[in-house]
Each structure stands twice: as structure tokens, then as C-alpha cells.
Amino acid sequence: MRYHYFPGCTLKGQAKNMENTTMAAAAALGIELVELEEWQCCGAVYPLYEDELITLLSPVRTLAAAKGEPLVSLCAACHHVLKRAQELMQRNEEARKKVTDYLEVEYTGEGRVLHFLEVLRDDLGFDKLADMVKKPLEGRKVAAYYGCLLLRPSKVMQFDDPENPTIMEDMLKAIGADVVKSPYRTECCGAYLSVTEEAVARDTVSRIIDSARSVGAEALITACPLCRYNLENCAAEDGKEPLKIYYFSELLAEAMGLQFDQLMSAALERRRSSNGNK
Amino acid sequence: MATSNKSRLVDEMKMQSGQDPNNCYQCAKCSAACPVTAAMDLLPHQVIRYLQLGLEEDLAKSKTPWICASCFTCAARCPRDLDLARMMEGIRLVMLRRREGNKFGPADLTPEQLEKLPQQALVSGFRKYNK
Numbered sequence: 347m348r349y350h351y352f353p354g355c356t357l358k359g360q361a362k363n364m365e366n367t368t369m370a371a372a373a374a375l376g377i378e379l380v381e382l383e384e385w386q387c388c389g390a391v392y393p394l395y396e397d398e399l400i401t402l403l404s405p406v407r408t409l410a411a412a413k414g415e416p417l418v419s420l421c422a423a424c425h426h427v428l429k430r431a432q433e434l435m436q437r438n439e440e441a442r443k444k445v446t447d448y449l450e451v452e453y454t455g456e457g458r459v460l461h462f463l464e465v466l467r468d469d470l471g472f473d474k475l476a477d478m479v480k481k482p483l484e485g486r487k488v489a490a491y492y493g494c495l496l497l498r499p500s501k502v503m504q505f506d507d508p509e510n511p512t513i514m515e516d517m518l519k520a521i522g523a524d525v526v527k528s529p530y531r532t533e534c535c536g537a538y539l540s541v542t543e544e545a546v547a548r549d550t551v552s553r554i555i556d557s558a559r560s561v562g563a564e565a566l567i568t569a570c571p572l573c574r575y576n577l578e579n580c581a582a583e584d585g586k587e588p589l590k591i592y593y594f595s596e597l598l599a600e601a602m603g604l605q606f607d608q609l610m611s612a613a614l615e616r617r618r619s620s621n622g623n624k
Numbered sequence: 625m626a627t628s629n630k631s632r633l634v635d636e637m638k639m640q641s642g643q644d645p646n647n648c649y650q651c652a653k654c655s656a657a658c659p660v661t662a663a664m665d666l667l668p669h670q671v672i673r674y675l676q677l678g679l680e681e682d683l684a685k686s687k688t689p690w691i692c693a694s695c696f697t698c699a700a701r702c703p704r705d706l707d708l709a710r711m712m713e714g715i716r717l718v719m720l721r722r723r724e725g726n727k728f729g730p731a732d733l734t735p736e737q738l739e740k741l742p743q744q745a746l747v748s749g750f751r752k753y754n755k
Contacts (some may be wrong), residue, residue: 393712533659537693543663546662546691572742579740
């Protein structure tokens with residue numbers, strides 16, 4: 347199984363760990379993720395105003411670079427932007443013509459745009475994943491935190507049931523964790539409000555953390571670097587043991603039996619091959 | 625409402641977001657769904673009511689569009705299939721483009737924020753609050 351891979355800005359910075367653990371786990375599962383050359387930041391937010399075409403140039407360039415072949419990302423925001431930009435290119439001929447003419451590319455909305463969790467569910471299969479697990483996370487009480495961007499708007503994202511998703515819990519089951527379901531798992535963490543209105547993000551994050559604690563979770567998994575930042579930095583200090591926040595891929599790599607040195611060598615190997623490309 | 629025709633904000637917002645606030649029947653499910661209403665001065669369904677009435681000046685003064693985090697829960701729950709997240713973006717963009725100037729820029733960041741914030745937070749913050 348071979349896929350084009352779009353990392354996005356944060357996966358080369360603060361969320362490097364999500365990339366390293368995913369790459370190592372993917373290799374162990376026989377999934378090849380080939381980084382796109384000369385990719386650019388997706389823009390982080392999808393423009394909700396239909397004349398903001400300039401902000402679509404970067405995601406559409408990425409979509410066109412995949413040449414209709416499956417394109418995978420890990421960051422929830424990148425996946426959201428790419429998937430919605432693709433939908434706009436399929437639906438709005440005028441926008442498509444303007445954007446592709448400007449970029450001088452041919453693109454009409456073709457190709458599968460996938461989050462890595464969808465690759466695990468739909469292409470590999472969680473049953474097969476369960477068979478390949480080396481070190482099941484037995485007895486670890488973990489809750490999934492979905493947030494917004496993977497799920498909504500569900501007509502476009504088509505990721506999972508927007509009100510009652512199961513994909514992350516299904517992954518956790520496959521890797522042997524003791525899954526707990528937290529009621530606030532699809533609520534917004536406050537997103538970029540942590541930059542401008544931190545008090546608001548403290549409020550949203552505290553509700554999410556309290557909700558996860560109330561069902562006995564010891565840890566939360568997320569697929570979004572901004573969710574992780576908010577969950578770790580905006581939680582109210584209430585004297586309780588803080589919940590551990592992981593990228594989904596960290597627990598996946600752990601269950602695949604991958605140790606720190608293997609993760610590092612996978613990272614170094616990637617650096618070598620990308621230097622070779624230049 | 626006759627007055628709505630006089631509001632350029634409403635007209636622009638309608639054209640650019642593709643959303644007609646008059647399709648809203650004020651059930652307020654959006655306000656029930658919104659996770660950040662505690663910090664808002666107008667509730668989400670009230671924003672739509674103000675749009676219906678063309679109360680442009682009140683909307684321009686409201687904090688609410690700047691508190692909206694574009695989580696899309698309102699749109700997911702709307703029985704009329706309206707996308708309030710798009711309307712909120714419409715109001716923000718009309719303000720940013722026309723008269724208010726940027727709400728937030730690099731100079732507003734503290735050194736601690738620069739150190740700690742993920743790249744994604746900076747890019748999305750600037751996209752939403754800066755033109």
C-alpha cells in the first residue's frame with residue numbers, strides 16, 4: 347500500500363512526534379507514505395467565504411501534485427482543508443477554473459483524500475491491525491478525543507458519524523487498549539481562541555478533561571496538534587493528576603512494539619531520503 | 625424585512641457565504657450546540673436574527689463573531705441546513721476588509737506564546753483575524 351503523504355507545517359515542528367510515530371508504525375504495517383516534494387502549508391483553516399480563492403491556491407496545488415492518486419495526511423486541520431478544497435473543486439466550476447488557471451495545473455477534484463486513520467480502517471482494516479499488534483495496551487484506560495475538523499461538516503468530510511463516531515475507539519480496541527467513551531469527545535477545544543481569548547479555551551478544555559475523567563480515562567488521544575496544545579496548556583489547574591494527551595500514532599507505534607531508537611532511525615532515514623531528493 | 629435590503633453587510637454576507645439568514649426560524653439549536661456562548665454578547669441564533677433585521681451596526685460592535693471558533697457544531701445541528709459558521713466568517717471578513725483593520729497580528733504575540741504555540745495555531749489565528 348503506497349500513498350502520497352502531505353505532512354503540513356506543524357508536523358515538521360511542534361508535532362514532529364506525530365510524524366515520527368506514524369512513519370514508524372506505517373512501515374511496520376506495510377503502509378508506505380511518500381512525502382510530496384515541495385509541499386506548502388495548507389493554510390490551517392478552510393476559507394468559508396467563497397471568494398477567498400487565494401487561500402485555496404496552496405491546498406489545490408497539493409491536491410494536483412497527487413495526480414489523482416491517494417493522498418494521506420495526519421494532521422486533522424490539513425486533512426480538513428484538503429478535503430474541503432477538493433469538494434469545492436468538484437462543485438464550483440468557476441472557482442476551479444480560476445484557481446487551476448492561476449496555478450497552471452489540471453485538477454478537477456479527482457483522487458482519494460484520506461486521513462491516516464481512514465487508511466487503517468478502510469484499506470488495512472482494524473481486524474488486520476489487531477492481528478499485527480505486538481504489544482497490546484492492556485489495562486490502559488484511554489478515551490478518544492475527536493474535536494471538530496475530522497468530523498464536520500460530515501457531508502463533505504465523510505469521515506464518520508459526526509455525532510457518534512467510532513473510528514478512534516475502534517483503533518484503540520484494535521491495539522488492545524481499555525477504551526472508555528467520553529461524552530465531550532466531539533466538542534471543540536477552542537481551536538485558535540487559545541491565541542486570542544485564552545479564557546474561552548480554558549473553559550472548553552476544562553469541560554473536555556472533566557468529561558474524560560468522569561468516565562475513568564487516564565489518557566486522551568487526538569489527531570490534531572492544536573487540540574493537543576490546548577488540552578495540555580489550557581486545562582484548569584485543579585490539583586488533580588493531569589490527563590496524558592497522546593497523538594493516536596504514539597499509542598499505535600507503542601502497540602506495534604516500536605521503541606524510541608527505532609522511531610529515531612525511521613526519522614533519520616526519512617531525512618536522508620528527502621535530502622537525496624534535493 | 626425591508627430594512628435588510630439597506631444593509632450592505634447583510635447583502636455581502638449573503639452573497640459570499642451563500643447563506644440566507646431568512647431561512648432561519650429561530651429554534652436556537654445553534655445556541656444550544658455552541659461550546660463558547662459563555663463568552664458571547666449575542667447568542668448565535670440572535671446573530672441570525674440581527675442579520676434578518678439588518679442590524680448592521682449592532683453586529684459590527686458585537687464580540688460574538690470573533691469568539692466563534694469555526695467548530696461547525698451549529699451547522700451540524702441546524703434543522704434548516706443553514707451554515708452559521710459561514711455567516712460568522714462573512715461578518716468577520718466584511719469587518720476585516722472594510723473598516724475595522726486587523727484584529728490580531730504578529731506584534732500581539734508574547735514571547736512565551738511564540739515559544740509555545742504550535743505553528744498551526746499561528747497560521748489559523750492570522751488567517752481568521754488578519755487580512
